[in-house]
Amino acid sequence: MKTTVKKRMLKNLIVVLLLLGIGSIWQDVMIDKESRKFLPQGNLYTINSHNMHLYGLGEGNTTIVFIAGSGTPNAFTDYYYYQQELQQYARTVSYDRAGFGWSEKTNIPRTIDTIVEELHELLKKANESPPYLLVGHSLASLEVIRFAQQYPDEVKGILLLDSGSPEYYANDLEAKSLILNRFTAGLRVTGIARALGSAGILLPFAGENLRYDLLPNEMKEIDIAMYYRHLGDSSNLNFISHMNENAKVVMDGGYLKDIPFLILSSESGSDWDEVQQQLLHWSNKSVRETIPASQHYIHWSNKEVVLKKIVETLTLISKDK
Incomplete structure (x- = not known):
């Protein structure tokens, strides 16, 4: 009896390994x-x-610079709607950090100063001129604030999309994100994520499926291809493994004083509300608004509201000579 059970288990294991090999x-x-x-x-x-x-x-x-959050496969589709809608008001740019979207991977550690320096050099090389309105989602708040610390004369305003504060990221457990990254990487390399996607299940549930559903049909193919390519990628592992130290560098850089600073928050409970309140200290001209019936990917769950807020911010900083 035991021998039969062992044989059955061995056979099932072989089948699983074979399927994973085919998926890979x-x-x-x-x-x-x-x-x-x-x-x-x-x-x-x-x-x-x-x-x-x-x-x-x-x-x-004014040049609006869109910066994606941690793990977002590419900025082009993540901010596609906004670049299309805002091109009549301003110059708009989106970019991919090293290892995301169409940008190449690098072994250079993803310290916040390296990331910000690369973005600044990219904007210069592409002849994208200041003043800049920086728009960042989630963990991109560290990059946005550090950019303003390093190049204050080039930044005219900041708009954060359900971002965490530097204080929050300085103490948040990196291990949680690292475990999720390795888990999703396993789903990607074995083809499981692609199989799930073919069944209409995209991970993480909080964002990728929401963006994909709302994109025009011609953009969906690009979005899903980038998702399958970068889900749980090692570049994001490198990025989030520096989260605590990057946040502390930003905290040491000091507050931004008089830069207009709009915080758009999702309704995500009292703990997240405290984090959003911390962001108010980062500028003397900070304003916070909580968007009703919103999700973490607030720029997709409430895109018309966010678009309106960007236009209003653009108008405000244009008057501030």
């Missing part, structure tokens, strides 16, 4: 196919010895 091969084949099919939308620039992707659209006296 399928993943590699599809990544190669999608890489050749979906070429960069925008331009690539060599920054710090690796290529970085930037997409620009529109004209205006």
Whole structure:
């Protein structure tokens, strides 16, 4: 009896390993196919010895710089709606950090000063001129605030999309994000994430499925291909493993004084509300608004409201000479 059970377990294990092997091969084949099919939308620039992707659209006296949150596969589709809608008001740009979207991977540690320096150099090389309105989602708040600390004369305003405070990220457990990253990486390399996606299940549930559903059809193919390519990628592992120390660097950099600073918050409970309140201290011109019936990917769950707030902020800083 025991021998029969062991044989059955061995047979099941072999079947599972075979399926995972097939899924892994399928993943590699599809990544190669999608890489050749979906070429960069925008331009690539060599920054710090690796290529970085930037997409620009529109004209205006102010340049809106969109910065994606941690783990978002690419900024092009994440901010596609906003660049299309705002091109009549301003110059808009979105970019991919090293290892995301169409930007190349790098072994250079993802310290906050390196990330900010690369973004600044990218904007210069692409001839994207200040003044800048920086718009960042989630963990991008560290990058946005540090950029303003390093280049205060170039930043005219900041708008944060359900972002955490530096104080929060300085003490948040990196281990939680690291475990999630490795788990999702396993789903990606074995083809399980692709199989789930084919069944209409995209991870993380809080954002990828929401953005995908609201994108125009011609953008959905790019979005899903980037998702399958970068879910749980090691570049994000490098990024979040520096979260605590990066937050402390930002805290040491000091408050931003008189830069207009709009905080758009989701309804996510009392603990998150405290984190949002902490952000108010980061500028003498800070304002916070909680968006009703919103989610963490607030720029997709409430895109019309967020669009209106960006236009209002743009108008405000345009009057502030």
